[in-house]
Amino acid sequence: MHTSSDVVARLCGVVKRYGGVTALDGVDLVLQRGELLAVLGPNGAGKTTSIGLLLGLMRPDAGRVELFGMDPQQIDARRRIGVMLQSAMLPPTLRVGELLRLVSSYYPHPRALDESAALAGIADLLQRPYGKLSGGQQRRVQFALALCGRPELLFLDEPTVGMDIDARRKLWNAMRTLVAEGCSVVLTTHYLEEAEALAQRVVVMAKGRVLSEGSVDALRAHVPLSRIRCVTDLDVAAVSAWPQVASAEREGARLRISTNEPENVLRRLLDADLALSELEVQRAGLAEAFTELTREETAEQEAA
Template identity: 85%
Template sequence: MHTQTDVVARLCGAVKRYGSLTALDGVDLVLQRGELLAVLGPNGAGKSTSISLLLGLMEPDQGRAELFGMDPVQIDACRRIGVMLQSAMLPATLQVGELLRLVSSYYPNPRPLEESAALAGVGDLLKRPYGKLSGGQQRRVQFALALCGRPELLFLDEPTVGMDIDARRKLWAAMRALVAEGCSVVLTTHYLEEAEALAQRVIVMAKGRVLSDGSVDALRARVPLTHIRCVTDLHADVIANWPQVVSAERDGTRMRISTSAAEHVLRRLLDADASLSELEVQRASLADAFTALTNEETVEQEAA
């Protein structure tokens, strides 16, 4: 049970409609202090609407939204958050350092400019005009602007879109550092490996409802599949007909097998092919669980 001081953001029975479309259908969401929460879902799931309610950009038709126990539009709540949305209209002619100084001035206790720049990896861009930066560099600047006010709660909407692998990993490290400081983070992302690497808790949404709320491991556990990869002379059709094998197919020189009974299948593989090599065993990924969960929701909707 969470105490009131532990909770930094909350949706209670939130309903939001756009004409005949129900974007949110009674959503409950609680975010604790120092927690990184990933909100996942296909397009139209209700992720952006949920964030908009928490940011005070719109009001729910039913239920309520809270930040730090307050209405999200209250200035005392707004000063305690940082926001990085999917797109940002920033003055193209201002230098990165000027933008950071400007945004920092809105907060009562901002980070030193150099610290914000270092966390976001933009220290070498401070003298550059924002409009002259690449898309990935602009995203890093937007991240720096989101964290420069020393927020207690950070909203990150698809933060690593347009970034290369190195920049993405550096931003992941910065997120972990912020959480270690006690900052809470709400992350929406289509990169499931990003959520798997970072999130302490994952919410999966579809059609305006929460389908699952729990740890990454708990979500994975809903898919009782293990993936086996190996180099073998056995034919895929033969393996696919074994009991408890869900699928078997060639992936280049390797065989990829999905099964609900990994130990049984491994023993049979080793017995059937003495030359078997390069064996890898992986449990179900977050992507597997997400796909299974959203597919279940689609089937239920169509059946209704």
């Protein structure tokens, strides 16, 4: 049970249609204070529409939308958020430092410019014109603009697209810092490893509905399989026929096995090949859970 002071954003039975297309079909969503919530789903799932409603950029056809207990279009609610959407049209001739000072001036208690730049990893870009930056650098600047107002709630829509691995990891660390300060974050991403690394809670959507929500571990539980990889000369067809093996395939010298009884399969592997080496065992990840959940939804709709 969440108290009203715990909840910073909420969708209650929300329906949104575009002509004959239902983008959201009775969606319930709650975001708590100090929580990083990842919203996942294939294209057309309703993720962007959900964020647009919470930002007050559109109105629902049915249901209720709240931001800090208020209408999302109220200025008192909007002053408490930061936003990084998938695309941003910013003046290309302004220097990065000028952009930060401009956006900071819209907020009553903004971060110091140097603090925002350090958090976003753009201290070396402050004198550069925005239009002269690479795509990944521009995304980091957009992140700095989203956090410079010291928001209580941050919306990040595919924030690390176009970033290299090092920049992505630095942004992850910045998100963790913000959450540790008490900021709530709504993250949409196609990088499932990103959600797995960051989210306290995950919502999986498809075709305008919430399929599942919970912790990463709770979603992993939808897929009871574990993965075993090892270097072995065992015949892949023979291993595939073992009763505890869901699938087996060869990757060069390695054998990759999926099973819901890893202990039994491990014993049999070690008995069958004394020379077996480079053994790895890994439980199913968020990617497998996401695939299974969306596959089940597709199968149910095709059967209906």
